[in-house]
Amino acid sequence: MASPPPAPGRRERNKQAKLERIVAAAAQLFSERGVADATTQQIADAADIGAGTLFLYAKSKSELLLLVQNSAYAEALSQGKAAALAETVPLDAVMAIVRPVVECNRVQVENGRTYLREMVFGDATEPHHREALTLSAQTEEAIADALGRTADVRGERASALAHIVSAVMLLAMSAPANTRLSAPELVLDLRQQLGVLLAR
Template sequence: MPHTSQPVGRRERNKQVKLERIVAAASKLFAERGVDEVTTQEIAEKADIGAGTLFLYAKTKGELLLLVQNSTYAEALEQGKAAAAAVTDPIDAVMAIVRPVVECNRKQVDNGRTYLREIVFGDPAEPHHRDALALVAGTEEAIAAVLLRDGQASAQQAAARAHIVSAIMFVSMATTINAAHPVGAVVQEIRDQVQTLLPK
């Protein structure tokens, strides 16, 4: 007997609609004014829900930022993986993965830096934080897969190097000294460090 998926019930549809309104409201307000200048009450009002309802979806403003940024990070990672698949040089392929992640993180620099802080210091028991950590792990897996392609590294070496590349990327995006730098300058800084890490 073939398995058929059950239709989504009204309650689940309503939850999804509210979630979409929350993400849209938070995205707009965070982009306009930055996460630090927006209150959860403003997000609730823009999403046309009660503040109590908002906290059912995200318990803190940091979690709201994770919710908003995770979807753009996921899209950037998929874009980078697709680009890397068409590149043979390992460093160029790694940077093909890195660049869209940097671009999405720096659409609003302060929000991007706060997002990184939430990933590092947030509560891993919160679902949006877990999703963010999974994206970081997925980025490292994609980089490790690139480093394994030419047979120059073992799986363990590739994983270790991918973890270091991830750390380089995080620090370059988060550091205060780079806050005013354009995407290209941050990407070049990451590339310069990656080149010293990876064998020629």
């Protein structure tokens, strides 16, 4: 019988506690002031750490945003995947995954749009950027799985459709013309677009 893994030591617990404080402080300041107006010094002060320590966890404000948003995105994706299992209609299953991701991205519209820009154009060598890309890939996999289960669409076709769904969702969330749309309005718009795609 395998031994349980050792409990994390004090150093690891301290690192985790600092990370949690950083994420909480950055999330609050980004929400209140937006990414453009929140400074790394304000985040460090709110997290009760030095600015140098902050940059050990994320080397730029963009990486801090990715760190914060990735956590919310992962939770939204988890909710969407669970909700999709209860759906039997392909469009409903896909929208069950899409809806919480859109809602997560629209909590603060400009932050959400900045996050998407960083995901697409940011430095892929940075760990939080890689995590964002992984979450995007996991979203496509979840959509492909939902289509395979509800529409009996598998393999390359399911992957291609999921990639198109992801691209449509990304464009809708990042488009300047949509900045005034609420999350429910954007979800409805996406449902109409994806309904056309999935009806084929």
